[in-house]
Amino acid sequence: MAEPAQLELVAVTKRYGTTVAVDAIDLKIPAGTYCCLLGPSGCGKSSTLRMIAGHEIASEGDIVLGPHNVTELPPAKRGTAMMFQSYALFPHLTVLDNVAFALKMRGVDKAVRHEKALKLLELVAMTPYAGRLPAQLSGGQQQRVALARALITEPQILLLDEPLSALDPFLRVRMRAELKRLQRELGITFIHVTHGQEEAMALADLVVLMNGGKIEQQGSPREVFNKPRTEFVARFMGGHNVIRTLDGLVAVRTDHLSVSKDTAAGRPARVVDVEYQGAWIHANLMAEDGTDLVALVPEATFDRDPFQVGDVVSVHWDAAAAHPLA
Structure with a gap:
């Protein structure tokens, strides 16, 4: 060649x-x-x-x-x-x-x-x-x-x-x-x-x-x-939630979003759909402000504290997991 x-x-x-x-x-x-x-x-x-x-x-x-x-x-x-x-x-x-x-x-x-x-x-x-x-x-x-x-x-x-x-x-x-x-x-x-x-x-x-x-x-x-630079990149590449916070817009990976039935632990959200995907549970959620969220929950974590469609849960993430968007 x-x-x-x-x-x-x-x-x-x-x-x-x-x-x-x-x-x-x-x-x-x-x-x-x-x-x-x-x-x-x-x-x-x-x-x-x-x-x-x-x-x-x-x-x-x-x-x-x-x-x-x-x-x-x-x-x-x-x-x-x-x-x-x-x-x-x-x-x-x-x-x-x-x-x-x-x-x-x-x-x-x-x-x-x-x-x-x-x-x-x-x-x-x-x-x-x-x-x-x-x-x-x-x-x-x-x-x-x-x-x-x-x-x-x-x-x-x-x-x-x-x-x-x-x-x-x-x-x-x-x-x-x-x-x-x-x-x-x-x-x-x-x-x-x-x-x-x-x-x-x-x-x-x-x-x-x-x-x-x-x-x-x-x-x-x-x-x-x-490290997506913009909302377009985060959404197109997939695997991220785009969330508006007090400090602006951030991207949080779906596998870094935690879901808890303890509603005092974070932002409230309603469970819209739950899919079993082997090692992960794929959860579609809707926050109080109407933002669509996705969480990939490890199977073992889900089994310890399962949730179902219609439940009100809380979502949270570590500060280090939030990547700011331009």
Whole structure:
């Protein structure tokens, strides 16, 4: 594979007519990083990925890959490769020829390109399927072929546009592990667009959470989850209660919210729903001021002092567990 390279976006903007899809974002992605662009539909993450790939041209700003400004370069000249959400395999070509296709377009000798394609099929555990057509493969197998095809050009950065969205939940988790393994083995930068926070936290070294065309927060998964900067981040990442206190707005993790039947122990709240989730009891509550709250109560704690729907309980948390929001 090619040497990994740092990617830098400098005040990158994308407009579609009067609509600003990406609004002057600055971002540095160190070489060899697994970066997830995360956010809701319409936040600008896919437009950002397509500008990095060269499939969209930036309205303003610069895209710098290693020492080179690639803002105006066509996709094939950038040192990036894109794996599309639909996989976009050629239905009439075998798995081997699908993987080797980019080298065929470059005029590489058949024996050479097939040898290289077979090495990549071995990397993604698809060697036994080299002679099959895409229609004879499962969704997970098609994804592996699409990965091998993207990697054959030896990109410095692999771009992945919601690559797991078409897979069933069990296979999605398995393929997450495969993607992480591949990225570690290859040592190149992966930039992966997703709207799933669990997926981003499982995969990424760097999470870039976007909202309304801007970067709302970036950092390691633990930083973004444990120290959300804003109410949007706390709510989007999940696992937090957003609570208004006398000192302002704070985020309290659902597993740090304690529930007690002793109504003098904290803020009163009514139990709305109780779900058994194995090691945890998931409790939905409503505070007196109408705030929806969620508590994850360890099973053993719940069994010592159980509560049920309709009960009035008290909720409380340690001061150190409350993270202030901007």
